[in-house]
Amino acid sequence: MPAPFLEPLEPGVSPAVSAWIKGLKEVALHLDKWAFDLPEEPFWRRPKEGANPIGGLVRHITGSSLRLAHYALGVELPEWARKGREWELLGAPEPKEAVEARFREAWEVLLAAFRRVEEAALAEGVRVGHLGAEAPRAHVLHHLVEHAQHHAGQVIYARKLL
Secondary structure: OOOHHHOOOOOOOOHHHHHHHHHHHHHHHHHHHHOOOOOHHHHHOOOOOOOOOHHHHHHHHHHHHHHHHHHHHOOOOOHHHHOOHHHHHHOOOOOHHHHHHHHHHHHHHHHHHHHOOOHHHHHOEEEEOOOOEEEEHHHHHHHHHHHHHHHHHHHHHHHHHO
């Protein structure tokens, strides 16, 4: 199975949206390989002082991606995603299966939402965050993917430290 970026373009979407979809798929592959096979205790263990636990990083990838998709695409936010970064990264551990299930559900929602994006809508401005700063939809979607990939890289590194 080739890496997602080596696959053909996603049908029915612009090349940029196809690239973002491939990026989201790559995040899922990394988490499958580096996070979801862990037992409960190491999933929540801090690999070193000052580092976030893998479980917290997965919660953050999921929650922040949904929040950015909410701004850019109108994706509905579940109540847990409104808790924010502090809870995601530093909140009390919860069953790993719940974190993984939320990630998988969110990724299905995100992939479906990305597939509905029309190229003409990419240049439109959207309001982001509690301050309501305006940014082009394309920039917010790009940031969503690069942010998720950034933290997936942290998951890989944390796993290696374990």
